[in-house]
Amino acid sequence: MMTASHDHTLIASVQRAVQLVDIVANAARPTPVKVLAQASGLSLGTTYNIVRTLVHEGYLSREPDGLVLGDHFPSLRSRDDEGVVLARVRxxxxxxxxxxxxxxxFSRFSEGEVNVIDIVDAPRNPRVELWVGIDHSAHATALGKQILTELDADGRLDYLSRHPLAQLTRHTISDLPTLLNQLERRPSSAIDTEEYAIGCTCIAVPVRAPGVVASLAVSLASDLKPVDTEPLVRRLQTFAGKLSLQLGAERFGQFTI
Known part of the structure; x- marks a missing residue:
């Protein structure tokens, strides 16, 4: 139990700052200041003042859709915490x-499921409307296929046995042998052309780090020519390599650029 003398030594503003950082660190999505104020029970004005200081000191970082952990804070927590992953990925x-x-x-395989962790929109090429959840469409999306490629044969079959190959468009591969053959032929990148949504092509590459099975992907209009995909894949692989390092691959010598 905390004694009265100990209580007198506590600094309220520091407690509030730690509370705000902890909320952001455990959030799966960027946290707007108003949401942060509601979650913490602090006034909006107080929250803004503390956030301004935390951003200045590098413990939080502003994104268009909210706050994420800043450069200084991730090193203090486990690399696998949601907030740390989000901060490094964003x-x-x-x-x-x-x-x-x-x-x-950015998608990740966790607890037997494929999850979309974060999306950043391009104004001229907005995100594909996720009309079917990724848990029912990994076989029809490049970001899901790339993760399936990273699993071993048993893991791949286990996942596909639990998730029927729904025919989302006329281009969707819903035949298991055909899908498995495609996954084995493209280990370093994945592509879907109108398999999830008509008019859209998605390209993905792996992100590899200890304990991390993930993919980095982009979506574009389906009029993209095959010759144009090669430079896109190379650029994505460079970005994915750097992201792999940020998520911990350098500690084990698993990835070099």
Whole structure:
């Protein structure tokens, strides 16, 4: 139990700052200041003042859709915390979107499921409307296929046995042997052309780090020519390599650029 003397030594403003950082660190999505104020019970004015200081000191970072952890804070927590992953991923997705002019996606395999962790929209090529959840469409999306490629044969079959190959468009591969053959032929990148949504092509590459099975992807209009996909894949692989390092691959010598 905390004694009265100990209580007198606590600094309220520091407690509030730590509380705000902890909320952001455990959030799966960027957190707007208003949401942060509601979650913490602090007034909006107080929250804004504390956030301004935390951003200045590098413990939080502003994104267009809210706050994520800043450069200084991730080193203090487990690399696998949702907030840490989001903080490391968001900057790379933003750079992909800026350079390639395409909406960027980061997906991860966790607890037996494929999950979309973050998306950054490109104004001229907005995100594909996710009308079917990724848990029912990994076989029809490049970002899902790339993750399936990274699993071993048993893991791949286990996942596909639990998720029927729904025919989402006339281009969707819903035949298991055909899908498995395609996955084995393209280990370093994946593509779907109108398999998830008519008018859209998605390209994905792997992101590899200890304990991480993930993919980095972009979506573009389906009039993209095959010859144009090769330079896109190379650029995505460069971004994915840097992201792999950020997520911990350098500690084990698993990835070099």
């Amino acid at each position: 900057g790379t997705l933003r750079r992909v979107t800026t350079e390639l002019g395409a909406t960027a996606y």
